[in-house]
Amino acid sequence: MTTAESVISDEMRAAIGVEHAAGVMEIENTNCRMFARSVGHTDAIFYDEAAAKARGYRGIVAPPGFLGTPIFKPGSGAGAPGETGGRGFAVPYKRILNGGTDYEYFPDAPDGDVICAGDTITARTKIAGFEEASGSLGPMLITRRETTYTNQHGKVVAKMYGTLIQY
């Protein structure tokens, strides 16, 4: 990579660390069940409130990797937070790949509360950094994003570190 070929503009550099408008994620019985089913979970705590409560949870448990469904408003163009969340930039690459997903959870130790149906989570995404690399796919732009998830009580319940590859 040489500086002359860089696709990282001053505008992009200025956006690093700036939080994008917050999005609200609803976590409900139906979307937890739907996600659990789509993954193939067989544990009743992801489907049945009584079964979840019998195991000590407040309600149906949000399956691992599920942080709710963004509220969709037609025409708003608002996407989900995470790997593609927040602000995008025009770069001369046509193809996009998800490079990686990493969730960190902050339960109250050791067997404290976890994210359950009924929670409302505010997701704030920022760009953590840009990198350029050259590999078998040719030159690529790697965008790292960080999303912070705060619940209805103001507690940070999760952080997500996402990697997006454009080439």
Add this chain to the structure above:
Amino acid sequence: MADQMYFEDVKEGQELAPIKISPDKSQLVKFAAGSGDFNPLHFDEKFPMLKAMGLSDNIVHGRFKYAQVGRLVFAFAGYKGRVKKFGVNYRGMDMPNKEITVGGVVTAKRQEGGENLVDLDVWAQDVDGKKTTPGTATVALPSKG
């Protein structure tokens, strides 16, 4: 779910019970709906980007494999344990109707901030044994006290 695992029971090098899956197209459609990822790459065989990538079939969502890793580590943590962190890199593609094995191994045990933490290497691998989706995870386990 299997019996609760306790911190004292875990040894470095211990392998997690693997999950084997062969997601078909309908599973990917379910995941599109369940996750909200409607990228046609995962359900439309005629999507132009597939051809540009030299592929004739859809590819399995990276996030689907990630969720399987989540399923693996959640089962390991049990109801009294907590998943603290799990992350993967999407290094290779997986195709529908091909078996994917999701596995993990204990790499370290440590006590930190009053918690009994177990670090894991985790992965999804294809039928040729290639780890298309390697990563790491940390779970907190209960102690027998």
